[in-house]
Amino acid sequence: xxxxxxxxxxxxxxxxxxxxxxxxxxxxxxxxxxxxxxxxxxxxxxxxxxxxxxxxxxxxxxxxxxxxxxxxxxxxxxxxxxxxxxxxxxxxxxxxxxxxxxxxxxx
Amino acid sequence: xxxxxxxxxxxxxxxxxxxxxxxxxxxxxxxxxxxxxxxxxxxxxxxxxxxxxxxxxxxxxxxxxxxxxxxxxxxxxxxxxxxxxxxxxxxxxxxxxxxxxxxxxxx
DNA sequence: CTGTCATTTTAATAATTATTTAATAATAGA
DNA sequence: TCTATTATTAAATAATTATTAAAATGACAG
Numbered sequence: 179x180x181x182x183x184x185x186x187x188x189x190x191x192x193x194x195x196x197x198x199x200x201x202x203x204x205x206x207x208x209x210x211x212x213x214x215x216x217x218x219x220x221x222x223x224x225x226x227x228x229x230x231x232x233x234x235x236x237x238x239x240x241x242x243x244x245x246x247x248x249x250x251x252x253x254x255x256x257x258x259x260x261x262x263x264x265x266x267x268x269x270x271x272x273x274x275x276x277x278x279x280x281x282x283x284x285x
Numbered sequence: 286x287x288x289x290x291x292x293x294x295x296x297x298x299x300x301x302x303x304x305x306x307x308x309x310x311x312x313x314x315x316x317x318x319x320x321x322x323x324x325x326x327x328x329x330x331x332x333x334x335x336x337x338x339x340x341x342x343x344x345x346x347x348x349x350x351x352x353x354x355x356x357x358x359x360x361x362x363x364x365x366x367x368x369x370x371x372x373x374x375x376x377x378x379x380x381x382x383x384x385x386x387x388x389x390x391x392x
Numbered sequence: 393c394t395g396t397c398a399t400t401t402t403a404a405t406a407a408t409t410a411t412t413t414a415a416t417a418a419t420a421g422a
Numbered sequence: 423t424c425t426a427t428t429a430t431t432a433a434a435t436a437a438t439t440a441t442t443a444a445a446a447t448g449a450c451a452g
Contacts, residue, residue, distance in 0.1 A: 186302055192373070193296035194440080198289065202373075207392035215398060227441060229400050234439095248398050248449050263370060266299070266309075285314035301410080321429060334411060336430050341409095355419050355428050 180261040184239070188262045191238035196223055197231045204241055204254040211244075211253030287368035291346070295369045298345035303330055304338045311348055311361040318351075318360030 180188075192198050199221055204211060212220075218228045232252060235241045239258040244251050287295075299305050306328055311318060319327075325335045339359060342348045346365040351358050 182302065182305065186300055186305055189296050189300035189305070190439095193293055193300040195289065195293055196440090198293055198296070205374075210392065212392050213398085214400095218399095224442075225399060226401080226443080230440075233400090245449085250399065259373065263373075266366065266370075267312075285317065285319050297409095303410090322427090325429095331412075332429060333413080333431085337410075340430090352418090357429065 180258070180265055182265075184258070185262050185265045188238045188240060188258055191234045191240055194231070194234075196221060196227070197235055200228075200231060200252075201235060201240060201254060204252060207253065209253055211251040213246075213249040213251050215249070217252065287365070287372055289372075291365070292369050292372045295345045295347060295365050298341045298347055301338070301341075303328060303334070304342055307335075307338060307359075308342060308347060308361060311359060314360065316360055318358040320353075320356040320358050322356070324359065 192201060200217060203217060203220065214228060214232065215225065218225050221228075223231075232241065232243070235252075236243065240255055241252050242255050244253075299308060307324060310324060310327065321335060321339065322332065325332050328335075330338075339348065339350070342359075343350065347362055348359050349362050350360075
């Protein structure tokens with residue numbers, strides 16, 4: 179179960195064009211991930227700027243990295259994303275986010 | 286289907302403590318929503334600051350408002366949230382976000 | 393070791409965002 | 423109409439964030 183702060187951090191990490199594209203590419207790549215430089219070339223972003231964004235995504239727990247030779251491979255980390263989705267959808271019709279007719283008593 | 290820009294805007298709207306709490310409270314309230322002042326009191330945030338945050342959430346399409354007498358009621362809008370979740374989870378095992386063993390050919 | 397490639401870090405700048413206070417708008421009731 | 427209530431807007435400030443260029447680190451091949 180994620181804390182509110184962890185969820186805000188994950189959302190902040192994804193709330194930026196370049197980082198959202200990085201994450202989506204890594205999701206599509208699966209566990210093997212992709213090398214930093216390859217991602218940079220693919221997204222036409224400078225390596226320095228990519229590092230900055232990798233850091234934000236890593237710190238939020240959304241991606242992880244492994245060194246392989248001279249390359250650093252990044253891969254999507256699904257647990258934080260799943261926790262984030264759970265946090266956003268809970269409290270509404272058992273997590274089914276839709277215009278439900280059973281409002282809680284909290285209001 | 287949401288554009289990348291719409292998704293970034295929705296994520297940005299939720300990537301802030303007060304707004305995340307506003308949204309979650311409204312999700313729990315269902316379609317009837319809650320009055321602006323009631324939300325402000327509940328979250329211990331000044332009305333002016335709340336208006337600022339309501340605007341961000343509204344502009345992202347995450348909430349909508351209706352006037353009722355002197356009160357303005359806000360309610361969660363589920364379509365943008367659902368579009369956002371779809372955008373985040375697509376490209377991975379038919380939208381099932383998990384550590385899947387079938388990486389796409391994109392890498 | 394030395395040089396090269398891949399990536400990260402640092403420093404500087406530009407741009408965006410959150411919060412507060414004060415002022416304004418809209419509605420309802422005396 | 424006058425006043426109180428509810429909410430929004432505007433202006434000012436403080437804080438955070440993204441980008442660029444330059445320098446530094448780390449890994450490997452020769």
